[in-house]
Amino acid sequence: MATYCIGDLHGCHDEFVKLLNLIKFDEKSDDLILTGDLIGRGPLPVETMQEIFKLGKCVQSVIGNHDLNFLAVHYGLTKARPKDNLDVILKSKLREDIVSYFLKCPLLYLHSSKPLAVAHAGIYPLWDIKRARKEAKEVNRIFKDPQQRIVLLRNMYSEEPYTYSYANEGLRRWRFALNSFTRMRLCYHDCSLDFKNSAVNPESVAKDGLTPWFKLAQPMQYKKKQYTLVFGHWAALNGKCNELNIRALDTGCIWGDRLSAWRFEDDKFFSVKSVGYAAI
Numbered sequence: 001m002a003t004y005c006i007g008d009l010h011g012c013h014d015e016f017v018k019l020l021n022l023i024k025f026d027e028k029s030d031d032l033i034l035t036g037d038l039i040g041r042g043p044l045p046v047e048t049m050q051e052i053f054k055l056g057k058c059v060q061s062v063i064g065n066h067d068l069n070f071l072a073v074h075y076g077l078t079k080a081r082p083k084d085n086l087d088v089i090l091k092s093k094l095r096e097d098i099v100s101y102f103l104k105c106p107l108l109y110l111h112s113s114k115p116l117a118v119a120h121a122g123i124y125p126l127w128d129i130k131r132a133r134k135e136a137k138e139v140n141r142i143f144k145d146p147q148q149r150i151v152l153l154r155n156m157y158s159e160e161p162y163t164y165s166y167a168n169e170g171l172r173r174w175r176f177a178l179n180s181f182t183r184m185r186l187c188y189h190d191c192s193l194d195f196k197n198s199a200v201n202p203e204s205v206a207k208d209g210l211t212p213w214f215k216l217a218q219p220m221q222y223k224k225k226q227y228t229l230v231f232g233h234w235a236a237l238n239g240k241c242n243e244l245n246i247r248a249l250d251t252g253c254i255w256g257d258r259l260s261a262w263r264f265e266d267d268k269f270f271s272v273k274s275v276g277y278a279a280i
């Protein structure tokens with residue numbers, strides 16, 4: 001019995017299957033948690049989702065910014081960009097199943113029996129697990145309501161507010177949760193979010209007062225609770241995050257690099273090479 005996490009799939013179906021074979025994933029006894037961005041840009045989004053559906057209950061994903069974008073496109077709130085390669089899903093018989101699947105994906109996954117937390121971009125540095133769970137649950141409750149869901153998806157394409165405040169209620173508060181769980185990379189030292197840089201080299205932005213969110217996080221909060229936090233989203237890190245109890249899993253399969261898995265029990269990484277197409 002092992003618990004695995006796999007980084008951002010982005011429709012990379014063939015590598016996903018190869019990686020499951022490499023880790024000898026056993027759907028009868030193993031658990032798999034995906035870091036989100038299951039689709040978007042990559043070549044085989046429908047096949048990727050079919051593979052996930054086939055695995056059934058042993059797999060769970062958190063939602064990523066590309067998955068959210070697909071929902072907004074599905075509801076006609078924004079237009080699909082050709083490079084996102086969403087048309088094949090929009091024309092697919094599985095479109096409604098894929099929409100229902102994403103509507104049920106949490107922003108934050110906490111394992112039921114193991115101290116493991118997974119979020120697409122990470123957990124906002126000023127939040128402990130308890131606060132993060134509360135903020136995530138609130139947004140997931142909004143997604144259950146057909147009308148509120150549309151209002152939120154229509155209003156999610158904004159970067160404000162950049163800082164969290166308990167005074168932020170409603171849309172601004174939900175958007176801050178969506179942005180921090182699914183888009184965050186760099187923060188200023190006061191923990192306000194920056195969305196303009198996706199630094200290949202985090203040191204290169206230090207001069208602008210920016211730092212990766214996980215350097216501002218309080219690792220003790222994860223250590224104290226023995227939680228390990230796993231995130232994807234930031235392909236430029238290429239899996240490098242030297243923080244205690246935080247693991248980065250997006251190793252840029254969609255950019256021609258590799259798809260990675262991580263095993264909770266022994267902190268071991270596995271990866272397969274991208275089959276070689278360039279991102280669309």
Ligand SMILES: [Mn+2]
Pocket residue numbers: 037064065066120182233234
């Ligand atoms: Mn992402």
